[in-house]
Amino acid sequence: MSEQSGTDSVVEGNLLIVDDDRPFQQRLARAMEKRGFTTVTADSVREALEAIQAEAPDYAVVDMRLEDGSGLDVVEAIRTRKPDARVVILTGYGNIATAVTAVKLGAVDYLAKPADADDVLAALLSEGEEKAPPPENPMSADRVRWEHIQRVYELCDRNVSETARRLNMHRRTLQRILAKRAPR
Structure with a gap:
């Protein structure tokens, strides 16, 4: 910092x-x-x-x-x-x-x-009129998707079935995503 x-x-x-x-x-x-x-x-x-x-x-x-x-x-x-x-x-x-x-x-x-x-x-x-410059290292689309899935998973108290239902995703697909590391 x-x-x-x-x-x-x-x-x-x-x-x-x-x-x-x-x-x-x-x-x-x-x-x-x-x-x-x-x-x-x-x-x-x-x-x-x-x-x-x-x-x-x-x-x-x-x-x-x-x-x-x-x-x-x-x-x-x-x-x-x-x-x-x-x-x-x-x-x-x-x-x-x-x-x-x-x-x-x-x-x-x-x-x-x-x-x-x-x-x-x-x-x-800031006065609100000026736009902030874009981030130097923005998250990739894969990372944004992964973050969203993680957030929903946490909000569902780490319940895979409920998370899969809310994300309209197959439970096994969700389990595979959760087992992987976060994309960059």
Whole structure:
């Protein structure tokens, strides 16, 4: 993660960082403090909700999947307390449906992990008119398909038969896909 700011501007405001990947969370907090933010960190939905009750943040970076729930619950709580807060969702499990839900709940952007601090800053401060540049290494179509299958599999509590039914796929075909490594 880049710790040097690509811009000379210093930002003021409090930033809530919610991520259960502690090393990433701490690196991002340090990098964002160097850019002028006052940071508060949380490892879980519960801790994030407590932090929001204590003081609603001006900005937030929220991991999509947390040990005790969904980052979308945190986004919703921030929007309730401070409607003009700027929230960016981070995830290692990107999919279109979740991105749409995050934006509908008020997130200003959706970034894949591990995100660079400069990318997070740009997303938090963007006005929305400018389009983000395309990713340097986008996921292949096979990888996107594999990620979608994995997500549905997890949502079905790792039940192969139910997952196959929901994906309209033969159970044995699904088992073969699940046994393979993720495509690049």
